[in-house]
Amino acid sequence: MAKDYYKILGIEKNASDEEIKKAYRRLAHKYHPDKKEGDAEKFKEINQAYQILSNKEKRAQYDQFGDSFNQDQGGFRSSGFGQGFPGFDFGGGQDGFEFNFGGSNFGDVFEDVFSAFTGTRGSSNKRRGRDIGVDLEITFEEMANGANKEIELFKKIKCDQCQGSGAKSKTDLKECETCKGVGEIKSQRRTILGTFVTKTTCKECQGKGKIPKEKCPKCKGEGLIKDKVKIKVTVPGGIKSGQTLSVDSAGEPGENGGPAGDLYVTIHVKDHPEFERRGDNIWHTVKIPFSTATLGDKIKIPTLKDPIKIKIPAGTSSGKIFRLRGEGIKKLRGYGRGDLMIKIQITAPKKLTRKQKSLIKELQEEGL
Ligand SMILES: [Zn+2]
Ligand SMILES: [Zn+2]
Structure with a gap:
């Protein structure tokens, strides 16, 4: 069961630090196990709530994730x-x-x-x-x-x-x-x-x-x-x-x-060599040569399970993103998964053979 720490302390969601402290002191005093109305369980709950809400970082996390x-x-x-x-x-x-x-x-x-x-x-x-x-x-x-x-x-x-x-x-x-x-x-x-x-x-x-x-x-x-x-x-x-x-x-x-x-x-x-996490999505950059991007092809990409092949259509530019729905990270809250985002990066070769060079020159002359 989710606990509503604000409710436990009887305060509003936007309560100031001072209000939180006040509420806590009042309740802790009232329910302290050595007191007449003492209640160890309640006291523990109040203290749990206070520990979270009195700490800026934890409060923010709690507000976000509950x-x-x-x-x-x-x-x-x-x-x-x-x-x-x-x-x-x-x-x-x-x-x-x-x-x-x-x-x-x-x-x-x-x-x-x-x-x-x-x-x-x-x-x-x-x-x-x-x-x-x-x-x-x-x-x-x-x-x-x-x-x-x-x-x-x-x-x-x-x-x-x-x-x-x-x-x-x-x-x-x-x-x-x-x-x-x-x-x-x-x-x-x-x-x-x-x-x-x-x-x-x-x-x-x-x-x-x-x-x-x-x-x-x-x-x-x-x-x-x-x-x-x-x-x-x-x-x-x-x-x-x-x-x-x-x-x-x-x-x-x-x-x-x-x-x-x-x-x-x-x-x-641990960091992953291929994947980067962004929210519930996984990002992967795939490098392809100019020819694949121009003519289109099937390329192999890693997923959380086995690698799969996806189709790169002819005329794909660098920076193009393909989204594979539901192949991302399991959602911490709620159901389902994020997506796997595949980002295309076209790479130019650093070294060319004589033949490759003359072919590319021809392409250049053709306006490519
Ligand atoms: Zn003794
Ligand atoms: Zn013993």
């Missing part, structure tokens, strides 16, 4: 047009980047937002898993037709030896002394939205309330291990370089029953 990205792309919520979040900490690595939620780049608001994501009220030791960002390079053809890709990445997954408990033996647990088994510690925080009593996860037991007498040897008590995983991603045809797909819950696992993070896949389209 998030109606996922027609006929079963399976994935692809609402993220370039929806990388601001201020993420790209801790680079060969196997993809990791977003760091709650990093120092985040303002108070966002820290607050994300701490609110960590679960329902009263159980803030539930922690949402981290989001992961990766880059995915695709071919021009995959971009044009859409593709099912498999991404391999290293990420934290639940330790299979202890089932995520972190304990060597399940029965071998003792109550955490720091939090008295509650798993969280209450503290007051001041944000621009006001003062909130927030519960922070107990660092001693990571919110579990219990500590293993002996730690799981495989994960060293963390409950998570890093491993290589394969994740399927449906790339919609017509996607552009730099656009980001999101795969729900394919990030790192949550803690203490919290939801998993999401995976953000930023697409990079």
